[in-house]
Amino acid sequence: xxxxxxxxxxxxxxxxxxxxxxxxxxxxxxxxxxxxxxxxxxxxxxxxxxxxxxxxxxxxxxxxxxxxxxxxxxxxxxxxxxxxxxxxxxxxxxxxxxxxxxxxxxxxxxxxxxxxxxxxxxxxxxxxxxxxxxxxxxxxxxxxxxxxxxxxxxxxxxxxxxxxxxxxxxxxxxxxxxxxxxxxxxxxxxxxxxxxxxxxxxxxxxxxxxxxxxxxxxxxxxxxxxxxxxx
Amino acid sequence: xxxxxxxxxxxxxxxxxxxxxxxxxxxxxxxxxxxxxxxxxxxxxxxxxxxxxxxxxxxxxxxxxxxxxxxxxxxxxxxxxxxxxxxxxxxxxxxxxxxxxxxxxxxxxxxxxxxxxxxxxxxxxxxxxxxxxxxxxxxxxxxxxxxxxxxxxxxxxxxxxxxxxxx
Ligand SMILES: [Cu+2]
Numbered sequence: 285x286x287x288x289x290x291x292x293x294x295x296x297x298x299x300x301x302x303x304x305x306x307x308x309x310x311x312x313x314x315x316x317x318x319x320x321x322x323x324x325x326x327x328x329x330x331x332x333x334x335x336x337x338x339x340x341x342x343x344x345x346x347x348x349x350x351x352x353x354x355x356x357x358x359x360x361x362x363x364x365x366x367x368x369x370x371x372x373x374x375x376x377x378x379x380x381x382x383x384x385x386x387x388x389x390x391x392x393x394x395x396x397x398x399x400x401x402x403x404x405x406x407x408x409x410x411x412x413x414x415x416x417x418x419x420x421x422x423x424x425x426x427x428x429x430x431x432x433x434x435x436x437x438x439x440x441x442x443x444x445x446x447x448x449x450x451x452x453x454x455x456x457x458x459x460x461x462x463x464x465x466x467x468x469x470x471x472x473x474x475x476x477x478x479x480x481x482x483x484x485x486x487x488x489x490x491x492x493x494x495x496x497x498x499x500x501x502x503x504x505x506x507x508x509x510x511x512x513x514x515x
Numbered sequence: 516x517x518x519x520x521x522x523x524x525x526x527x528x529x530x531x532x533x534x535x536x537x538x539x540x541x542x543x544x545x546x547x548x549x550x551x552x553x554x555x556x557x558x559x560x561x562x563x564x565x566x567x568x569x570x571x572x573x574x575x576x577x578x579x580x581x582x583x584x585x586x587x588x589x590x591x592x593x594x595x596x597x598x599x600x601x602x603x604x605x606x607x608x609x610x611x612x613x614x615x616x617x618x619x620x621x622x623x624x625x626x627x628x629x630x631x632x633x634x635x636x637x638x639x640x641x642x643x644x645x646x647x648x649x650x651x652x653x654x655x656x657x658x659x660x661x662x663x664x665x666x667x668x669x670x671x672x673x674x675x676x677x678x679x680x681x682x
Contacts, residue, residue, distance in 0.1 A: 374607075377635070379561060379568035380599045381607045384627050386562075388672040420563065427562035427668055459604035469593045471635045475606035495607060496628055496673045 299411065299446045299461045335501045336482075336493035338515060343481060343489040345369075346452035350409065350435035353422035358435055360407070360452075361487075368404045368510045369483040372495070373453065373461070375412035375474045376424045382408075383428065385480065385495040390429035392502035401507030404482075406432040409452070411461040412474050413437065413445045456481050456489070482509055490514035548576030551617070553651060553661040560668045564640050568597075568631035569649060569663055570671075572624050575617040577656065583615040585652035592636030594649075599628055609633070617653070627675045643667040 349359040370389060374382035389406055396402040408425060410416025413436075421434030437448035450460045456479070464473035480493040482505075491505075491514055508514070556571035575581050586594045597609040612630070617623050625631055632649065641647070642665060649661045 376563045377566045378607075379563075379566045379633055380597075380609065380631055381628060383559075383562050383668070384671055384673060384675075387669055388674070391669070391672050423564070424562045427560075459606055462606060462608070464608075467593065469636060471593050473597075473609050473611075475602065475604075475608035478601045478605055478607035494601075498674045499672045500674065 297463045335497045336491040343456045346455040348452045351438045353418045353434040366485050370404050370406045371481040373409045373411050374476050376416050376420050386428045388499050392499045395503040400510035409435045411449050411476050484509050551575045551656040556661045556663040557666050558663050560641050567634045570625045573617050574622045578619050579655050580619050581617045582654040584654050586632050587650045590647050591634035595633050597633045598630050627671050641665045
């Protein structure tokens with residue numbers, strides 16, 4: 285076998301690549317140093333027993349009104365006010381990183397059981413505008429944890445929807461998603477931010493996590509975050 | 516079931532499937548079985564009924580370096596080997612692997628957050644407790660048909676990735 289040919293997604297489309305997209309990309313390009321190699325292996329044991337990266341200054345919430353799985357408006361700032369909130373962007377045709385990340389969070393909730401950290405509000409934003417419809421998101425999240433909130437961007441056109449994704453990601457300094465070139469069967473790969481942003485009761489995020497945080501680590505961190513500590 | 520019987524069953528399972536709990540990714544040394552085998556193939560019932568991923572261990576017990584060059588199954592329109600990666604921009608993405616090296620006397624583990632056989636356009640819903648067939652084509656060893664167990668969703672967490680399995 286010879287070396288693999290140039291992969292088709294090298295021609296991939298960066299979501300919302302326009303004025304807003306370019307601005308977000310610029311931000312994404314200088315996104316945070318995650319402090320570890322960007323591979324998909326389990327993260328190394330963090331310093332001070334915490335996982336993720338300390339955000340200084342902390343990240344605000346993306347002040348956008350998304351659409352929930354029942355088609356109702358979901359203004360993020362209003363709906364999550366004062367609550368321990370976990371924000372993750374992915375897509376429903378993702379068979380690996382997304383379900384594992386979400387399932388790890390669901391199992392961490394089980395692990396914490398009750399008390400602080402046991403009931404985070406988990407928001408999953410579908411970045412694949414064509415395939416991540418509210419109906420598909422509903423089925424997907426019901427299979428993982430029916431309490432998780434599925435969000436799709438609001439807009440009349442696909443361009444407007446994609447702009448909401450890109451602009452909301454810019455708030456948390458994450459790169460715009462990338463949509464791969466479809467294969468003969470119409471399947472395509474989507475690149476989505478791997479970061480998981482956790483907001484505390486003060487409505488800002490003090491820590492940004494990689495997607496591969498272990499369940500046992502969430503069980504340690506979420507109760508502490510819920511009690512207002514982050515270092 | 517008593518603890519003891521369970522333990523005995525676990526131990527015998529470990530003997531039959533020496534990799535079940537100790538895969539460490541590319542290059543792990545295997546006992547030379549003299550054969551190329553596909554072990555412990557499973558697929559979780561996916562939360563999105565159209566797309567799933569198969570995990571397994573490919574054990575090249577032969578003295579010849581090999582390559583996995585094809586995967587096929589009748590249950591999905593598209594079957595391909597992928598590796599999940601995070602790129603320099605922090606985007607999680609998947610990269611198709613056209614030819615996967617399986618060095619001589621080595622085991623390659625398809626583990627969460629890494630290698631997987633991606634099934635797209637599943638023709639029917641996968642049911643836990645059933646099995647599906649996966650045909651694998653190797654450059655040297657020829658083809659193998661693996662029986663893939665369908666297991667319920669929910670057992671795979673980030674804790675199942677390679678580093679936690681290295682005990
Ligand atoms: Cu894949």
